[in-house]
Amino acid sequence: MKFLVQKFGGTSVRNKESRKxxxxxxxxxxxxxxxxxxxxxxxxxxxxxxxTDTLLELINYPNTQLTSREIDLLxxxxxxxxxxxxxxxxxESGLVxxxxxxxxxxxxxxxxxxxxxxxxxxPDELLNYFKSNDVIVVAGFQGEDANGDITTxxxxxxxxxxxALGAALEAEFVDxxxxxxxxxxxxxxxVKNAKTLKVMTYNEIVxxxxxxxxxxxxxxxxxxxxxxxxxxxxxxxxxDEGTLVTFKKTQGLDRGxxxxxxxxxxxxxxxxxxxxxxxxxxxxxxxxxxxxELATAGVSVDFFNIFSKGITFTVPNDKLKRxxxxxxxxxxxxxxxENCAKVSAVGAGIxxxxxVAAKVVSALARQQIQILQSADSHTTIWLLIKETDLExxxxxxxxxxxxxx
Numbered sequence: 213m214k215f216l217v218q219k220f221g222g223t224s225v226r227n228k229e230s231r232k233x234x235x236x237x238x239x240x241x242x243x244x245x246x247x248x249x250x251x252x253x254x255x256x257x258x259x260x261x262x263x264t265d266t267l268l269e270l271i272n273y274p275n276t277q278l279t280s281r282e283i284d285l286l287x288x289x290x291x292x293x294x295x296x297x298x299x300x301x302x303x304e305s306g307l308v309x310x311x312x313x314x315x316x317x318x319x320x321x322x323x324x325x326x327x328x329x330x331x332x333x334x335p336d337e338l339l340n341y342f343k344s345n346d347v348i349v350v351a352g353f354q355g356e357d358a359n360g361d362i363t364t365x366x367x368x369x370x371x372x373x374x375x376a377l378g379a380a381l382e383a384e385f386v387d388x389x390x391x392x393x394x395x396x397x398x399x400x401x402x403v404k405n406a407k408t409l410k411v412m413t414y415n416e417i418v419x420x421x422x423x424x425x426x427x428x429x430x431x432x433x434x435x436x437x438x439x440x441x442x443x444x445x446x447x448x449x450x451x452d453e454g455t456l457v458t459f460k461k462t463q464g465l466d467r468g469x470x471x472x473x474x475x476x477x478x479x480x481x482x483x484x485x486x487x488x489x490x491x492x493x494x495x496x497x498x499x500x501x502x503x504x505e506l507a508t509a510g511v512s513v514d515f516f517n518i519f520s521k522g523i524t525f526t527v528p529n530d531k532l533k534r535x536x537x538x539x540x541x542x543x544x545x546x547x548x549x550e551n552c553a554k555v556s557a558v559g560a561g562i563x564x565x566x567x568v569a570a571k572v573v574s575a576l577a578r579q580q581i582q583i584l585q586s587a588d589s590h591t592t593i594w595l596l597i598k599e600t601d602l603e604x605x606x607x608x609x610x611x612x613x614x615x616x617x
Contacts (some may be wrong), residue, residue, distance in 0.1 A: 213342060215383040216246040219253075219352065219374035222263060223391045224448040225294050226256035228301070233448045235305050237389065238347060242307065247342050249317075249381065251352040251374040252298055254290025262293050264353075280325035284354075284364045287326075288314075291351035291370070299349045309347040312337065314373060315356035317348070318380065321363045328363035330355060330372060330435075333380035350377065368429030375432040379439035386436065386443045387454075388428050393447040394455035395420070395427050397615040398477040402606050407615060409475065411456045413560050416475045419592045423478035423556035433457065473568060474559035474613040477606050481599050482529045483514075485549040485584055488539060491521040498544060499523050505538045515554065515585055515596055524585065526552065526596065552584060553602040555595045557609055563590040575612040579604045 218241065220234045234250075241248045258265035264287055271278055271286065278286075295311040302309035318335045321328035341348050352370025357363050365372050371388060378386035392400075394408040395417065412420075414437035421430040427445055436443050436457065446454030490498040499518055506513055506527075511534055516525035527535050529550070539546050562568050572593050576583060581604060585596035597605050 213247045214245060215249065215378070215381040216241045217249045217251060217374050217378040217381070217383045217386040218389060219251040219370055219387065220298075220389045220448060221370065221391075222253045222256050224389050225252050225298060226260060230448065231298060231301055234298070234389065235302060235307075237387075237446075237448070238302065239305070239307065242346050246384070248347045249338065249374075249377055249383070250298065250302075250347055250349045251370055251377065252291060252294040252349060253352055253370040255294045255297070262290050264290050281361055284325045284362050287364050288351070288354045288362045291353050295349045295351040299347075302347055302349065307347055308345050309349060310341050310345050311349045311351070312341065313351050314354035315362065317350040317377065319355035319373060319376065321355035321357055321365070323357040323359060323361070323363065325361075325363055327366040328355060328357065329431075330365070330376045333376050335377070335380045338377075338381070365431075368432070371429040371432035372435065375435045375439075375441060375443065378441045379435060383441065386441055388432075388443060388445045389448040390427060390445065391448065392427065393450055393452055394445050395457075396476070398606055398610050399479065402479070402603050403477070403610045406610070409455050411458065412475060414457060414459060415591050416558055416560055417457050419556065419558045420476050420478045423480065423554070423558065423592070423594075428457075473561040473565060474557045474609075474615065475561075476558050476615070477609050477613075478556045478558060479553060479602060479606055481553045481602060483526045483552045483554055483596070483599075484529055484532050484535075485515075485524065485526050485552050485596060486535065486539070487522060487524045487547040487549070489522045489545040489547075495520060495522075498542060502539065502542060502544075505542075506535060509534055509538060511535055511538075515587060515594065517585070517587075526554070526585075549584065551599045552596055553599040553605075555597060555602070555605050555609065557593045557595075557613070558591060559613075560591055562588075562593065569593060571612055572609065575608045576605055579608050581605050581608070 254264045256263045299309045299311035318333045320331050352373040375386050396406040398406045400406040418433040443457040511531045513525040581601040587594045
């Protein structure tokens, strides 16, 4: 058997018309000789009857009286409904198909309810079903812990389900179908001439995913990278192969790849910068205590720099109140810079090339954009700016690195 995994997101399965487009991709894969695992998200978005957000509204989430274990039971039903509806319509189209829950498909997870991690996949049941089926529709976003309880994998978890199943079956490709035609050089809502990338490396896409690009979940990319599974990000509504995510860009030369320093620009808004002054003899102890208490409180800090006289870091706006409570309890001086945004220039071509940082600084200087903080790695340059400058900054960097050509 040769396997292909196809994942369809909420907008791709929201109604009968969109599912017809999905079924055309499934039929094409079967005609090419594949056994197909179809992983589905819950149908639609918030406000539509069976979406995850709509289900959570039934229990007044987050102000619910339920435990996280019970919430997982509720949230998992959206994908179960979606898988059964899809299996029914595949059969109506003349295909031999069955539906399985995540646990029945062999997805075993940690017991971190609402944000579980996949420990392993045992595909024995899937392989057994393929003896008499061409398509198995698996409910994404869910698995089972060692206690036999249903778990969910956090936002974007269906991507992770798909790639994990692809790895377990040694699939030729994992196709992530969305309502866009691939991974863009920037958010097309901000950069009107953003282009679709034909090929990207795992390192590039995992950085873009963590820095704000929402086309594919970072955990899914990490599994694909570790297990050497090729991923394609494609449109449900087009026949194009979209963006190939692989190890070396040379694997995509036949798809018209053009070498560039920077592959894409990502961004995150809704960030607050905090500067804490600890100009005392026990500054390092205070830094340690502050970061430890923030971690215990579930506050993830980013963009942090530690100095002998203080520490600077960022937190999401919704974590600001909790953060300031902890700082004030430590009785140290601090300064808050609200309404910031992080812009990231990502590209495998950055490594070892002089002058890239200078180009970034010059691009923002020409737009009179103040850089509040910066950092870099082998593949990414990060900049913290005021949120009001976000659109100008993303477009300036996009133009500077010729991503529109």
